[in-house]
Amino acid sequence: METLISPLALLGRRSLAAFAAIGRVALFFLSTLSHMARPPFYFKELLQAIISIGYFSLPVVGLTAIFTGGALALQIYSGGARFNAEAVVPQIVAIGMVRELGPVLVGLMIAARVTSSVAAEIATMKVTEQIDALVTLSTDPMKYLTVPRVLAALITVPLLVALGDVVGIMGGFLVATERLGFNPAGYLQNTWDFLEALDIISSLVKGAVFGGISALMGCYYGMNSGRGAQGVGRATKSSVVAAAVLILAANFLLTQAFFTI
Amino acid sequence: MIELRNVHKAFGSKHVLRGIDLSVDQGRSLVIIGGSGTGKSVTLKCILGLIRPDAGEIIVGGEPVTTARSAKAREAFLARFGMLFQGAALFDSMPVWQNVAFRLMRGHLKRPKAEAREIAVAKLQRVGLGPDVADLYPAELSGGMQKRVGLARAIAADPEIIFFDEPTTGLDPIMAGVINELIREIVTEMGATAITITHDMTSVRAIADEVAMIHAGKVRWSGPIAKMDAATDPYLQQFITGSAEGPIETLR
Ligand SMILES: Nc1ncnc2c1ncn2[C@@H]1O[C@H](COP(=O)(O)OP(=O)(O)O)[C@@H](O)[C@H]1O
Numbered sequence: 385m386e387t388l389i390s391p392l393a394l395l396g397r398r399s400l401a402a403f404a405a406i407g408r409v410a411l412f413f414l415s416t417l418s419h420m421a422r423p424p425f426y427f428k429e430l431l432q433a434i435i436s437i438g439y440f441s442l443p444v445v446g447l448t449a450i451f452t453g454g455a456l457a458l459q460i461y462s463g464g465a466r467f468n469a470e471a472v473v474p475q476i477v478a479i480g481m482v483r484e485l486g487p488v489l490v491g492l493m494i495a496a497r498v499t500s501s502v503a504a505e506i507a508t509m510k511v512t513e514q515i516d517a518l519v520t521l522s523t524d525p526m527k528y529l530t531v532p533r534v535l536a537a538l539i540t541v542p543l544l545v546a547l548g549d550v551v552g553i554m555g556g557f558l559v560a561t562e563r564l565g566f567n568p569a570g571y572l573q574n575t576w577d578f579l580e581a582l583d584i585i586s587s588l589v590k591g592a593v594f595g596g597i598s599a600l601m602g603c604y605y606g607m608n609s610g611r612g613a614q615g616v617g618r619a620t621k622s623s624v625v626a627a628a629v630l631i632l633a634a635n636f637l638l639t640q641a642f643f644t645i
Numbered sequence: 646m647i648e649l650r651n652v653h654k655a656f657g658s659k660h661v662l663r664g665i666d667l668s669v670d671q672g673r674s675l676v677i678i679g680g681s682g683t684g685k686s687v688t689l690k691c692i693l694g695l696i697r698p699d700a701g702e703i704i705v706g707g708e709p710v711t712t713a714r715s716a717k718a719r720e721a722f723l724a725r726f727g728m729l730f731q732g733a734a735l736f737d738s739m740p741v742w743q744n745v746a747f748r749l750m751r752g753h754l755k756r757p758k759a760e761a762r763e764i765a766v767a768k769l770q771r772v773g774l775g776p777d778v779a780d781l782y783p784a785e786l787s788g789g790m791q792k793r794v795g796l797a798r799a800i801a802a803d804p805e806i807i808f809f810d811e812p813t814t815g816l817d818p819i820m821a822g823v824i825n826e827l828i829r830e831i832v833t834e835m836g837a838t839a840i841t842i843t844h845d846m847t848s849v850r851a852i853a854d855e856v857a858m859i860h861a862g863k864v865r866w867s868g869p870i871a872k873m874d875a876a877t878d879p880y881l882q883q884f885i886t887g888s889a890e891g892p893i894e895t896l897r
């Protein structure tokens with residue numbers, strides 16, 4: 385139980401703890417990279433992770449994107465009407481989905497779906513001594529558990545983002561053509577003409593970074609779980625919060641890096 | 646073969662090991678007894694390098710285990726060990742036979758899948774489990790069966806050093822007898838060095854060459870099994886007789 389202390393002291397304590405945590409996460413990240421580069425490689429585990437992280441995330445990504453794209457079209461249409469700019473719907477939906485909403489929403493959905501399950505699974509393995517058992521069976525948990533999940537996220541989340549971008553634009557397209565009276569061929573032409581390569585590259589890069597953050601946070605909090613069921617619960621909660629906050633912060637930094645020239 | 650000198654370990658303010666001195670010779674069977682929470686499991690984990698002691702020396706086969714080593718050397722070190730964890734610690738993502746054959750399916754002991762499965766089934770047989778268990782998942786087994794699968798996994802690659810953490814806890818007396826015999830066989834036939842933790846005095850008498858009793862973070866008594874009953878240490882006597890009266894505090 386935490387006793388009540390002054391908010392200022394709490395803030396100080398929390399920021400010190402946060403800096404220490406950032407250091408530990410950075411070390412964990414470097415260690416993951418170095419394990420990625422050295423054998424043994426566990427391909428079967430990688431394949432399993434690709435299926436559970438990538439394939440099984442398809443429905444949730446599709447649903448998120450289609451509703452968001454549709455809502456975006458409605459918003460831009462009604463907002464644009466205030467200064468007679470209803471016609472920009474295709475362009476703004478495209479840029480909004482590809483640059484911003486596609487990667488961020490997919491990233492947050494992955495944090496909800498993948499980070500939580502990875503953290504809970506690894507934390508349970510930790511509290512039931514399965515991680516210790518792995519080590520005694522000459523298998524490095526970083527190589528066997530962390531590397532396949534992080535690699536799988538780095539590979540699949542950009543693809544999920546690409547899919548989210550397309551489905552989101554489709555959602556906008558459906559709403560614009562069915563409800564707002566846009567011409568289908570003109571809508572697609574406008575979307576296609578407007579998007580630049582950098583928009584798409586930034587989208588995919590964001591996807592890779594957010595995927596990496598999601599998997600890494602799940603593994604980190606899982607591996608460092610406290611004891612018992614309470615430890616697992618706490619690890620899972622912290623991993624999702626950390627992944628979500630890091631994704632939003634990274635999104636800001638990446639947007640700044642790509643689009644302020 | 647294995648020697649611990651003055652090993653200390655604390656978790657936060659909880660000082661669990663307060664100077665453990667132990668040794669086992671090659672091909673001998675040491676049994677560690679002692680109350681719950683006295684640090685018996687922690688002691689085994691220190692030897693395996695799963696927990697880093699705060700102070701003291703642990704030597705296995707003439708080499709200290711605490712020094713940092715390369716990944717390769719560490720793998721070679723661990724390849725000599727088999728360990729049965731107190732909670733069995735089976736991988737619940739894979740069927741029983743893959744748990745048992747885990748070491749035989751990757752790394753430098755890797756062999757064809759069919760052969761690994763054959764060995765796994767044979768080891769399961771040795772712990773009294775039929776081939777029908779091989780394809781079940783750990784979650785489908787009772788606690789006692791999980792324990793025996795863990796035992797089969799520990800001996801699967803014929804290690805030279807084997808640790809058993811409470812191998813008979815949760816087993817019926819007949820199965821406990823079978824497991825005691827198996828452990829005895831592994832030591833006498835395979836010439837393995839064994840450390841077993843148990844609360845079960847029948848097991849102690851069946852398995853042990855040497856006995857060590859841990860109390861309050863130290864080895865309270867140690868010696869050959871033949872001398873155990875004649876020993877005058879009141880702590881040891883209380884433990885052997887299972888009496889509530891004696892120097893070991895029981896909170897009631
Ligand atoms: N990883 C750990 N972190 C904190 N405390 C631990 C840890 N492992 C063991 N302990 C504590 O150390 C003490 C001894 O544990 P253990 O060796 O499992 O006892 P036993 O002799 O029953 O096997 C217990 O009080 C336990 O709570």
Ligand SMILES: [Mg+2]
Binds near residue numbers: 685
């Ligand atoms: Mg124990």
